[in-house]
Amino acid sequence: MLQLTPKLDERSKEALYHQLYRYIQGEMIAGRIPAYARLPSIRRLAEALGVSRTPVALAYDQLLAEGYVISKPRSGLFAAELEISNRTQVSERTSATPSPSRAYHASPTETVRYDFGYGSIDVHHFPWTKWRRLVNQCLLPENNRMLLYGDWQGEAELRRHIAEYLHQTRGVRCTPDQIVIGAGTYHSLDLLFQLIKREVTTLAIEAAVNDGVKSLVEQYPFTCIPIGLEEDGISIHDVIHSTAGAVYVTPSHQFPFGMTLSIGKRMKLLKWATEHSAYIIENDYDGEFRYGTRPIPSLQSLDESDRVIYLGTFSRALGPAFRLSYLVLPPSLLDRFWKKQHSYDQLASPILQKALLLFMQSGDFDRHMRKMRTLYHRKHDALLEALTTHFPSSANVIGAGSGLHVLLQPGNGMDEAELVRAAEHVGVKVYPTSVYALSSEWALPATVLLGFGGLAETEIRAGVGLLAEAFRGSD
Ligand SMILES: Cc1ncc(COP(=O)(O)O)c(C=O)c1O
Numbered sequence: 001m002l003q004l005t006p007k008l009d010e011r012s013k014e015a016l017y018h019q020l021y022r023y024i025q026g027e028m029i030a031g032r033i034p035a036y037a038r039l040p041s042i043r044r045l046a047e048a049l050g051v052s053r054t055p056v057a058l059a060y061d062q063l064l065a066e067g068y069v070i071s072k073p074r075s076g077l078f079a080a081e082l083e084i085s086n087r088t089q090v091s092e093r094t095s096a097t098p099s100p101s102r103a104y105h106a107s108p109t110e111t112v113r114y115d116f117g118y119g120s121i122d123v124h125h126f127p128w129t130k131w132r133r134l135v136n137q138c139l140l141p142e143n144n145r146m147l148l149y150g151d152w153q154g155e156a157e158l159r160r161h162i163a164e165y166l167h168q169t170r171g172v173r174c175t176p177d178q179i180v181i182g183a184g185t186y187h188s189l190d191l192l193f194q195l196i197k198r199e200v201t202t203l204a205i206e207a208a209v210n211d212g213v214k215s216l217v218e219q220y221p222f223t224c225i226p227i228g229l230e231e232d233g234i235s236i237h238d239v240i241h242s243t244a245g246a247v248y249v250t251p252s253h254q255f256p257f258g259m260t261l262s263i264g265k266r267m268k269l270l271k272w273a274t275e276h277s278a279y280i281i282e283n284d285y286d287g288e289f290r291y292g293t294r295p296i297p298s299l300q301s302l303d304e305s306d307r308v309i310y311l312g313t314f315s316r317a318l319g320p321a322f323r324l325s326y327l328v329l330p331p332s333l334l335d336r337f338w339k340k341q342h343s344y345d346q347l348a349s350p351i352l353q354k355a356l357l358l359f360m361q362s363g364d365f366d367r368h369m370r371k372m373r374t375l376y377h378r379k380h381d382a383l384l385e386a387l388t389t390h391f392p393s394s395a396n397v398i399g400a401g402s403g404l405h406v407l408l409q410p411g412n413g414m415d416e417a418e419l420v421r422a423a424e425h426v427g428v429k430v431y432p433t434s435v436y437a438l439s440s441e442w443a444l445p446a447t448v449l450l451g452f453g454g455l456a457e458t459e460i461r462a463g464v465g466l467l468a469e470a471f472r473g474s475d
Pocket of ligand 1 (some may be wrong): 119183184185186211250255283285310313314315320324325
């Protein structure tokens with residue numbers, strides 16, 4: 001039996017479970033816990049360490065979520081096989097039918113009672129009063145500079161705050177100089193493609209992607225290679241055989257299928273990128289919302305070779321209407337940005353950038369994020385609970401645990417279009433997923449997408465109740 005002997009410090013500010021999680025993770029990376037070794041049971045380890053079972057269970061949950069360990073039914077937990085580059089020391093850093101276009105957007109109609117639109121966020125808990133004050137403050141005559149063009153990389157002080165925020169929440173390591181503020185994910189991605197289009201001829205891309213990403217990629221002369229999606233994220237085998245110069249991934253919560261890229265695959269992907277001087281384009285569009293386990297460190301935070309280009313948005317944290325996003329460029333691409341190898345000036349409004357800066361400086365942004373995480377966590381749990389209550393155990397829920405959407409496979413014999421129509425019939429809007437697949441072979445059969453950000457918990461429960469009825473109708 002594997003002996004685990006961490007030094008746990010009850011007086012430390014770091015939670016016990018996190019100390020234990022870090023210890024096991026470090027032992028695995030150092031090779032002292034070999035692949036396939038069986039971990040002691042929660043009860044045994046808790047007894048051996050003289051702690052309650054809770055911190056042990058939480059540590060195991062986190063390791064499981066990150067793919068450090070795998071669970072075998074009725075056998076327990078086992079160390080996963082990791083591929084660690086010898087330059088990478090993870091443990092030090094981790095502390096720290098409808099129209100295919102815009103198919104995820106809610107489109108309220110009079111007959112829709114519950115819209116599980118993916119692009120929706122909770123608008124009722126937005127700090128309206130604070131934001132009115134902040135925007136007013138920016139529009140005082142003494143701030144008349146706000147009416148002019150801003151810094152073409154984005155307001156410098158805002159970039160400093162974003163760098164800090166990304167470091168604290170996603171482990172991203174960058175200087176404010178590496179950040180380029182954009183007007184939404186597609187603007188940022190477009191700008192990036194302009195920077196790499198002469199260097200990268202073949203682009204590997206997840207076999208199912210957001211429709212905006214799909215149409216953007218089509219506008220460039222890249223040879224596009226779809227990469228298969230497995231339970232623990234993209235197929236590394238496919239990436240290795242793609243001969244691509246860059247790969248586009250959504251590792252925290254694959255869009256739309258919802259899986260998380262395991263730590264073993266993260267390491268392999270980084271190794272591939274380093275060995276082939278390829279780029280990894282990491283779209284972390286909803287990585288700030290993870291429920292039950294700590295947020296998984298971004299790929300950028302594990303990168304030792306400046307191969308990762310990190311991309312994020314404020315569309316989930318604040319709202320898509322802000323049109324604020326950011327790129328974190330590795331130094332080589334930054335140089336190209338500064339040499340203006342792209343056709344954009346700054347597109348994001350300096351007024352909103354300044355207001356966001358004030359929001360961050362006051363500490364209100366952190367408070368808002370804490371509140372929203374709790375709120376979305378509750379909605380997520382309400383949705384899962386309602387699905388468990390109303391649907392038979394044969395129904396399958398995919399992609400739970402993070403972000404603002406899950407996928408549902410009711411398994412009732414209806415195809416995707418029938419599911420969408422049956423839901424509409426009872427006043428509920430759910431969304432097809434096949435539109436996101438690069439070709440039909442990559443689509444999930446009879447699967448619909450349910451976004452939960454924009455609905456109240458009561459609405460989620462009522463909506464799922466109606467859905468269950470509608471989906472039972474064809475039995
Ligand atoms: C994969 C993905 N990235 C990014 C976004 C957000 O895009 P934007 O920043 O343009 O609002 C979405 C949302 O709809 C998405 O699905």
